[in-house]
Amino acid sequence: MPVSGPPVATSLPVGSDADLAWVRQRIRQTAAGLGFGLVQQTKLVTAASELARNTLVHGGGGHVEITPVTRDTTRGLRLSFVDSGPGIRDVELALTDGHTSGGGLGLGLSGARRLVHEFELDTGPGRGTTVTVVAWTADVPAARSGE
Amino acid sequence: MTSPHPGHAAAVPVLALGETLLVTLQGDLHDRTAEQLQQDVTHRIVRSGAAGVVIDISGVDVVDSFLGRVLAEIAESARLLAAHTVVVGMRPAVAITLVELGLTLPGLTTALDVEQGMELLTRSRPAAADRRGRGT
Ligand SMILES: Nc1ncnc2c1ncn2[C@@H]1O[C@H](COP(=O)(O)OP(=O)(O)OP(=O)(O)O)[C@@H](O)[C@H]1O
Ligand SMILES: [Mg+2]
Numbered sequence: 150m151p152v153s154g155p156p157v158a159t160s161l162p163v164g165s166d167a168d169l170a171w172v173r174q175r176i177r178q179t180a181a182g183l184g185f186g187l188v189q190q191t192k193l194v195t196a197a198s199e200l201a202r203n204t205l206v207h208g209g210g211g212h213v214e215i216t217p218v219t220r221d222t223t224r225g226l227r228l229s230f231v232d233s234g235p236g237i238r239d240v241e242l243a244l245t246d247g248h249t250s251g252g253g254l255g256l257g258l259s260g261a262r263r264l265v266h267e268f269e270l271d272t273g274p275g276r277g278t279t280v281t282v283v284a285w286t287a288d289v290p291a292a293r294s295g296e
Numbered sequence: 297m298t299s300p301h302p303g304h305a306a307a308v309p310v311l312a313l314g315e316t317l318l319v320t321l322q323g324d325l326h327d328r329t330a331e332q333l334q335q336d337v338t339h340r341i342v343r344s345g346a347a348g349v350v351i352d353i354s355g356v357d358v359v360d361s362f363l364g365r366v367l368a369e370i371a372e373s374a375r376l377l378a379a380h381t382v383v384v385g386m387r388p389a390v391a392i393t394l395v396e397l398g399l400t401l402p403g404l405t406t407a408l409d410v411e412q413g414m415e416l417l418t419r420s421r422p423a424a425a426d427r428r429g430r431g432t
Contacts, residue, residue, distance in 0.1 A: 166327035173324055173358060191358060191389035195397060198360040202327075246398055256361045260397035 158216040163204045193284045196261035200230040208232025225285040233277035316348040322355040330366040348417035354385025364399045384413040
């Protein structure tokens with residue numbers, strides 16, 4: 150079943166640490182409005198914070214698109230973190246717990262993936278990086294098996 | 297005192313209570329504010345000779361790997377300056393999220409609230425008390 154949503158995507162800039170704070174706040178508000186529980190909100194906002202910081206630090210800045218989506222009767226939120234930075238050469242490696250190219254803990258990408266229901270990484274050397282995640286207000290295992 | 301530099305988020309208050317510094321984090325910290333806090337706390341430890349630091353995060357609704365790392369580094373640098381750090385008031389949703397993120401911060405001492413954090417620090421300071429009390 151395709152994921153469809155109303156065309157009300159919000160785009161926010163990711164260019165400074167003040168932007169990161171604003172992104173967290175807006176995603177929290179949107180998720181709360183869609184009916185996400187407190188733990189779900191916290192997981193999603195934390196994942197978003199990791200991914201937006203990667204956009205800022207590794208990607209040289211970019212933007213995030215916030216789109217409410219629905220599948221069957223379940224509501225969710227899709228977040229795309231977009232930059233036109235150097236891209237990621239070895240995706241497997243970047244997604245490994247503890248791998249960092251800088252002084253980080255290397256938990257951002259791998260940890261964010263664990264905190265959401267769907268995770269997609271579109272990147273390549275010189276192509277920039279887009280990370281798209283979706284979280285649903287309810288766990289729907291049947292819908293996730295991909296029929 | 298409360299006027300932040302333009303372009304800087306407001307500073308975090310650090311309060312001295314006897315031999316303990318009480319740091320209260322509120323709301324959404326900007327990265328720069330969190331980094332500034334590490335400097336502020338370490339300087340205050342040295343200036344005041346504080347033996348303990350309590351960091352109250354009950355007002356914090358998100359701890360990501362950046363803030364988690366800052367908390368761990370504050371505790372580490374305080375330890376090198378002979379002060380114990382206790383992080384108190386973590387919200388349940390934050391604890392659940394940190395575990396799933398993979399950031400369990402094993403080096404951090406925690407307590408449920410400020411009162412218990414203070415008590416923990418007093419109990420873990422036997423050296424001074426023993427020296428005064430028993431003279432063994
Ligand atoms: N948007 C991006 N553009 C380019 N490289 C990226 C991007 N996001 C992640 N990476 C690469 O993937 C690696 C792993 O990212 P991850 O967020 O897991 O760790 P980190 O950012 O290095 O450390 P941490 O997030 O724990 O502070 C990074 O070190 C970086 O090399
Ligand atoms: Mg990261």
